[in-house]
Amino acid sequence: MALYRFSAEIIGRGKGYSATAAAAYRAGERIEDERTGEVHDYRRRDGVLHTEILAPEGAPAWARDRAKLWNAVEQAERRRDAQLSRQLILALPHELSDAQRQELVRDFVQREFVNRGMVADLAIHAPDRTGDARNHHAHVMLTMRRFDGERFGNKERGWNDDGVLRGWRYQWAQFQNRALERAGHKARVDHRSYADQGIDREPTQHLGKWAHRMEKAGKPSRIGEQNRQVQARNAERAQREHQFKVISLEAEREKRRLLDAQRHKIQTDFAQAGKQPPPQAREAFGDAARAPEAEKEREAEPVPIREAFAESSQAPPSEVDPVRAGEAFEDARRDPDTGERERDERNEPEIWDRDAYEREQADKLIEAAIAEAEDAERRAKEDARRERFEDWAARQRQKLFSRQLEARDVQHLAHERIRELWANRIGEDFDRRRREANADIRAIEARQAQTGIKAWLYRVSGDAEADRTEMDVLRVRKHDLSREQEMARETMEAPLRAEAVALNERQEIELRQLERQLAEKWEQSWNRTGHRANDNQRARKKSRGDQARGREEQDGGRVRVRSYD
Known part of the structure; x- marks a missing residue:
């Protein structure tokens, strides 16, 4: 069956990684890192089925060149611990063909x-020759900055949101299921954990390349040992479940055997009495005079247990004189507890009735089977209803996440326009005055660096002392300009940060409100279902057992009641 995997991680310099090396390895190409001068050549690597670069509208042409793209990413990041790229590892369904898997990945990524x-x-890899032949997977490297014209702009922090990641995980499962459905496969995947799905299983951990190499070399790894322990516990759970199913099956067979025996006995009693069963009994047990092949068809059909045993008290006794069949049939329709009550009034000893005991035991087994079947049906309905609600709730969350992401994008673009206007109107003026100060400082430094007669005349004339004084003034002015520029930038950035914080708070409130509404919706649907079940129970017609218990309360006598409902 198809397996689900969607793992996301950051490729960063802080962990010793390089975007150019990662891209070259995943695509099986040769890329030279212009920042370090190192060459990454993986052209001899096999198993790379398909590589492709997808760029948004308006992106420059060089963005579709793998070497230029990731070298530009490396040049845009200055910090030693910079985050260079986001990497996704996607498990692909082995039931699909290579072309179908390629189309699935392209549609999802786009x-x-x-x-x-x-x-x-993106790069689609084939399974390893010595590994699992079903391990088709794809690597996707994503940039973390938007384009600003022909170059990269600022990083988009909204892409790092946990809600966005949850939406991606949900959408990847939906894309796979649609692809499997279009291809005519019954396999499906689920992005939820075992606990969220209500499955009593422990999940295993992904081995990773180092643990996989250790296991392949015959050396047990820590993750491998943990996975083997988890698999042993899961196998023990599965064995217990299988044993429970076997025991339940044997109990069900015993219930059916007792039911068939009692049905045959009732049919025999009617035949000996020379009477035809009432319509209700014929519907429940079938006509005893039917042909054998019709009898087999009837046995294959499910028996309405409650209706059958509700009418079984109308059956005549097993030993009846044929001449007095009518009286026997009338005696059979009497209350089965009348004889016991009369015997108690005459103080006669109670005689143990084996047939009555067997019927009572059969009643208990049948009632237990009915209760178990009803409980299983109720649980199945609850699980189906919960699954439908979870799917609907996931769609509502995805819609909210999409709206929030669009709001963040709109705010980011607005803030970028404000920063651009500030840089053109205010920041450019500070830069111009700083450049003028730097030019004056360089001129003074050039005069101070003179040698020979020019230097002697420069010192004697007093210009050297004046230049030193002016140099100090220029340095103070340059420092003041930097401080004023920082203060102006902080004045501009403060409301922008406040707007971003306010937007995040509003979105957190929206998320909490949505979760509260979903919980209330689920509680309301649960209460409505419970009310309907209670109404159905109240509206159920009283059975013969309920009527007998009512007679017991009215008479006040000691009566044993057998209920057949």
């Missing part, structure tokens, strides 16, 4: 990432 403004570098 809709969820490229349309948001990211550049996606």
Whole structure:
């Protein structure tokens, strides 16, 4: 069956990684890192089935060149611990063909990432020759900055939101299921954990390349040992479940055997009495005079247990004189507890009735089977209803996440326009005055660096002392300009940060409100279902057992009641 995997991680310098090396390895190409001069050549690598770069509309042409793209990413990041790229590892269904898997990955990446403004570098890999033949997977490297004209702009922090990641995980499951359905496969995947799905299983951990190499070399790894322990516990759970199912099946067979025996006995009693069963009994047990092949068809059909045993008290006794069949049949329709009550009034000893005991035991087994079947049906309905509600709730969350992401994008663009206007109107003026100060400082330094007669005349004339004084003034002015520029930038950035914080708070409130509404919706639907079940129970017609218990309360006598409902 198809397996689900969607793992996301950051490729960063802080962990010793390089975007150019990662792209070259995943695509099986040769890329030279212009920042360090190092060459990453993986052209001899096999198993790379397909590589492709998807760029958003308006992206420059060089963004579709793998070497230029990731070298530009490396040049845009200055910090030693910079985050260079986001990497996704996607498990692909082995039931699909290579072309179908390629189309699945391209559609998912285009809709969820490229349309948001990211550049996606995807590579589809074949299973390892010595590994699992079903391990088809794809690596997707995503940029973390938007394009600002022909170059990268600021990083988009909204792409790091946990809600966005949850939406991607949900959408990847939906994309796979639609692809499997279009291809005519019954396999499906689920992005939820075992606990969220209500499955009594422990999940295993992904081995990773180092643990996989250790296991392949015959050396047990820590993760491998943990996975083997989890698999042993899961196998023990599965064995217990199987044993429970076997025991339940044997109990069900015993119930059916007792039911068939009692049905045959009732039919025999009617035949000996020379009477035809009433219509209700014929519907429940079938006509005893039917042909054998019709009898087999009847046995294959499910028996309405409650209706059958509700009418079984009308059956005549097993030993009846044929001449007095009518009286026997009338005696059979009497209250089965009348004889016991009369015997108690005459103080006669109670005689143990084996047939009555067997019927009572059969009643108990049948009632237990009915209760178990009803409980299983109720649980199945609850699980189906919960699954439908969870799917609907996931769609509501995805809609909210999409709206919130669009709001963040709109706010980010507005803030970028404000920063651009500030840089053109205010920041450029500070830069111009700083450049003038730097030019004056360089001129003074050039005069101070003179040698020979020019230097002697420069010192004697007093210009050297004046230049030193002016140099100090220029340095103070340059420092003041930097401080004023920082203060102006902080004055501009403060309301922008406040707007971003306010937007995040509003979105958190919206998320909490949505979760509260979903919980209230689920509680309301649960209460409505419970009210309907209670109404059905109240509206159920009283059975013979209920009527007998009512007679017992009215008479006040000691009566044993057998209920057949």
